[in-house]
Amino acid sequence: MPTEPLTEEQQEIRGLIRELARERIAPRAAEIDKSAEFPWDVVEVFREHGIFGVLHDEEYGGLGASALMTLVAIEEISKVCATSGLIIAVQELGSLGIKLAGTDEQKQRFLPKLASGEWLGAYALTEPGSGSDSAAMRSEARLDGDEYVVNGSKRFITNAGVAGLYTVFAKTEPSEGHSGISAFVVEASAPGLEVGRIEPKMGIKGSTTGEIFFNDLRISAANLLGEEGEGFKIAMRILDRSRPGIGAQGLGLAQGATDYALEYAKNRETMGKPIAQHQLISASLADMETKCEAARLLLYKCGQMIDDGADGSELTKISAMAKLYCTDVAMEVTTEAVQILGGYGYMQEYPVERMMRDAKITQIYEGTNQIQRLVIAREMLRENRAFLLAGVG
């Protein structure tokens, strides 16, 4: 991989996003956290500047979809506000089902609205009794003429109540496990879709996380994604491509916290000199920077592989590694940033306090980091490395 993985044009786009993040989003971050209100003004900034277009092909009104640039956008925005970075990550999460499994008609119907940001997307897999174990889901979809009737509920759905379009998973064969699950695109206005409680939470407070109820929700059979029974496969193919986005959110948080702690350490003096000149602090800063850089290399490699068409096991493994490493780094580095600021780091007046709270969720959603480790180990166990052993005397 070249030293600078981005082309000149991509660097220019990164520069624009960075400027937008610094000038329009950073000044809002503390208030978004404090009010815990969904930041529609940030969505408007993204719409005005075509940021959602980075995720989509030109034929649907985008700028030419690039996984790598999507990760760069999420990283740059999350450096200043992880709630705002998540808006881009979930737009991709909510669009991927249509991009990967949609018919031409479904793509024409839905993607332009997602590419412009007129609609926000959402992905509804988790239920009260099924998080890591999605085969245990209980929502059901029954074919009735040329419509599906859906009953059940979802929990912890990001963008609940603000999304225009939900990718919904429900069982068309309730007695089956994974193979009984099907995927659907559901417009927020569909009769029978109701949004329940929006959860108060530790971090990413401006993002909505809520319950969705399906009470005899009727959707056209034309809204089925792929074939009946393919839902679990679709859900996993989506996650292979969306998990790096959570990695990018984690990396943005880690780099933002490192940058803040560095400036603070240059200015805060104890025992006659800036704390950055105390060896234990400078060693911490060096570790934080090194972890961010290592995380970025893994993440960008994953983005490039998606853009080059990687699929299957190869993608599953690197995507899980990128999510795992970037988000573990996010938690370690933001915690260290709080430590470097001392008592001030614990105060809400300083952004590292928010960054540390925001970082925690990146280790939990889109598959907990325990699940990422299971996925990576499963892929390793399938690989044949016996030749290495054979060569060792």
Ligand SMILES: Cc1cc2nc3c(=O)[nH]c(=O)nc-3n(C[C@H](O)[C@H](O)[C@H](O)COP(=O)(O)OP(=O)(O)OC[C@H]3O[C@@H](n4cnc5c(N)ncnc54)[C@H](O)[C@@H]3O)c2cc1C
């Ligand atoms: C803020 C927020 C936003 C979210 N957004 C979305 C969304 O938009 N769409 C959506 O569908 N879901 C969403 N989720 C749900 C999220 O993906 C799940 O919470 C997560 O996958 C874990 O599921 P669970 O909470 O049921 O935990 P459980 O599955 O009950 O797991 C509990 C603990 O056990 C561990 N564990 C479980 N199984 C194993 C195993 N086999 N081996 C080792 N350890 C294991 C887990 O890692 C975890 O530590 C969101 C959650 C939150 C908190």
